[in-house]
Amino acid sequence: MAIETTGSVSGVELTNAAPTDPSAFLIEPPRARTKRTGRKSRTNFEMLAWLFMRLSGVVLVFLVLGHLIIQLVLDGGVTKISFAFVAGRWASPFWQGWDLLMLWLAMLHGANGMRTVINDYAERDTTRFWLKVLLVTATVFTVLLGTLVIFTFDPNIS
Amino acid sequence: MPAGTLYRGREGMWSWVAHRVTGVLIFFFLFAHVLDTALVRVSPEAYNSTIATYKTWPVNLMEYGLTAAILFHALNGLRVIAVDFWAKGPKYQRQMLWTVVTVWVVLMAGAFYPILQETLRNWFG
Ligand code: HEM
Numbered sequence: 001m002a003i004e005t006t007g008s009v010s011g012v013e014l015t016n017a018a019p020t021d022p023s024a025f026l027i028e029p030p031r032a033r034t035k036r037t038g039r040k041s042r043t044n045f046e047m048l049a050w051l052f053m054r055l056s057g058v059v060l061v062f063l064v065l066g067h068l069i070i071q072l073v074l075d076g077g078v079t080k081i082s083f084a085f086v087a088g089r090w091a092s093p094f095w096q097g098w099d100l101l102m103l104w105l106a107m108l109h110g111a112n113g114m115r116t117v118i119n120d121y122a123e124r125d126t127t128r129f130w131l132k133v134l135l136v137t138a139t140v141f142t143v144l145l146g147t148l149v150i151f152t153f154d155p156n157i158s
Numbered sequence: 159m160p161a162g163t164l165y166r167g168r169e170g171m172w173s174w175v176a177h178r179v180t181g182v183l184i185f186f187f188l189f190a191h192v193l194d195t196a197l198v199r200v201s202p203e204a205y206n207s208t209i210a211t212y213k214t215w216p217v218n219l220m221e222y223g224l225t226a227a228i229l230f231h232a233l234n235g236l237r238v239i240a241v242d243f244w245a246k247g248p249k250y251q252r253q254m255l256w257t258v259v260t261v262w263v264v265l266m267a268g269a270f271y272p273i274l275q276e277t278l279r280n281w282f283g
Binding site (some may be wrong): 148 | 178181182184185188189192193195196198199201202203205206209212213218221225228229232235236238239242243269272273275276
């Protein structure tokens with residue numbers, strides 16, 4: 001392709017005569033195979049992740065908004081929250097299950113969203129790799145800690 | 159238009175920016191929130207004294223801000239889902255954004271007193 005310093009590439013105006021790399025304006029079609037693409041991808045991981053964001057999103061609307069209404073709006077808002085209040089709610093398997101599902105869905109949805117953000121902004125392979133290691137570590141730690149707390153909660157502690 | 163960018167700065171771009179910023183914010187908060195709740199496994203006193211800071215006005219205001227972020231992300235997330243799955247979604251994406259903003263303003267107005275009541279009572283008696 002000829003390198004132009006003015007004119008347009010794919011309909012995008014190039015505004016001045018400063019050396020401009022026209023490939024900066026080219027966006028590859030989403031399905032294009034590049035040198036780095038494997039011969040064939042064996043799984044639909046990205047499609048499943050995309051679907052998961054939407055399905056978990058719908059469920060989270062109910063879980064998270066319900067949680068906010070109970071904790072922050074009803075009965076005096078935050079003022080009522082205390083150890084006794086938590087003990088009262090986790091005495092019921094229903095609320096334990098609610099909180100457990102909310103924890104897992106929100107953490108997985110949020111972690112997958114953070115993966116997208118990392119992929120978008122961290123350009124060096126090593127930076128991406130270490131940010132994802134950090135993300136996975138923090139996510140596994142938080143999910144396990146939260147799950148453990150819900151299941152081992154002891155209203156008579158101390 | 160600045161060279162080297164495809165952003166056009168219309169509603170679609172700004173709602174995407176807001177969705178991303180709120181998503182990241184909520185994720186970091188959730189991390190902190192699981193840690194503070196884990197204090198119920200330490201002792202009732204440890205938990206209650208941490209929750210007490212949640213009732214002070216600076217944190218109370220942050221709770222209202224966090225509610226704003228979550229509500230926007232949730233409502234706009236439903237819009238994104240509608241754009242992806244509803245045949246007419248792309249056509250009405252702009253109207254849906256203004257619906258999201260309107261519902262968000264109404265819900266935030268409704269949440270104003272319930273969430274901030276402690277602070278409002280302290281300040282105005
Ligand atoms: C309350 C209900 C929620 C709904 C309906 C919802 C919906 C969505 C949807 C549909 C996406 C995908 C956007 C896209 O592919 O362009 C998304 C992205 C995201 N969500 Fe949520 N979400 C919710 C709650 C949460 C929570 C609780 C967190 C944090 C723990 C979170 C963090 C994120 C992040 C970090 C992204 C990625 C943003 C990006 O790629 O720009 N969301 N959300």
